[in-house]
Amino acid sequence: MNHLQTPIWRLGRTLLIYKKRLSECEKRTLMTKSLLTLLTIMWFTGAVQSVQAQTFKAGDLVEARLYDQWLPCKVVKPVVYGAAGVRAYTVTCTVNATSGPQDSDVALTEIRARAATSEDRSVAAETAAAKARQPKGNTVGAKYGARDPRTCGDRTAPAHGAPSTEQARQYVICELEQGDGQRPLSLVTNVKVQVASVAHPPNHLVKEISAARMDPREPIWDIRGSFTIYRCDALASLIAQNDFARTHNCWVSEQPKATGYCYKDTFGDWHCGLIGSVVNWQTNSLPPAGY
16 A cells, blocks of 8 residues: 555644654754853853952052053042943053053953052052152142252352362252252252362353353363262142152163363352263152152
8 A cells, every 4th residue: 555545544643743743843942042042141141240340449450451462550540421330440550661650541341450469569668658758838849749959058169279079069969959840850869079180261162051151260170970860740740640650750860970060150159060971761760868
């Protein structure tokens, strides 16, 4: 008997079995899709919660992704956009040593927590100590978080002959240390001066530099020496206002081989100047603690 002779009831039974199996297959497919959807929702929710859980406050140590690299930074403040809440953070990072620390805004997905290192603790202690000893008041030095520049009350000694080593040193310091509260403050330390034993008339270059003040009747005395010079920015002029920036606001340079001269002006006052040839400056330095 061929299939054309199969009873109708048997064909109907076979069709019902086929439909039942097909229905079970569809159910399993639907359950699989539902499970995948649920897992996707759970993963996404967890990821969002993970991002939201990364909340930071001012002073927290973090890593921020800037210029396609993760950099060690410190949180300055959260950035809030209305009812949306915190949407970014302002952080202080050192992108390169020459520029020093600078503030940047980073998205929530571009910031992560980090543990403090020994260097972090050392810098924090140094910054706290420097902040504690900053002068108060409205003096010239206080505007830079530093000591005042030194001045020379009397410049008339010696009346004749060459200045002594100590006299020349004091006059050099008074020439190099300058500050008015707005332009960069200049301070020097470790000043050493040697005075030549023989004087000579001013040459053409000296006359060009000092002719307006120099007494043409007096000779000049060559000097040489060394010093460390600091150039400090006024605190009010700083872009970054965190504690590190407000205590490490100076550039420093060692001048081991400086030359210059001493001369008398038309009022009988002495002036001694040294000029160094080194142009390399170290950034983000503390103001000098001593002299």
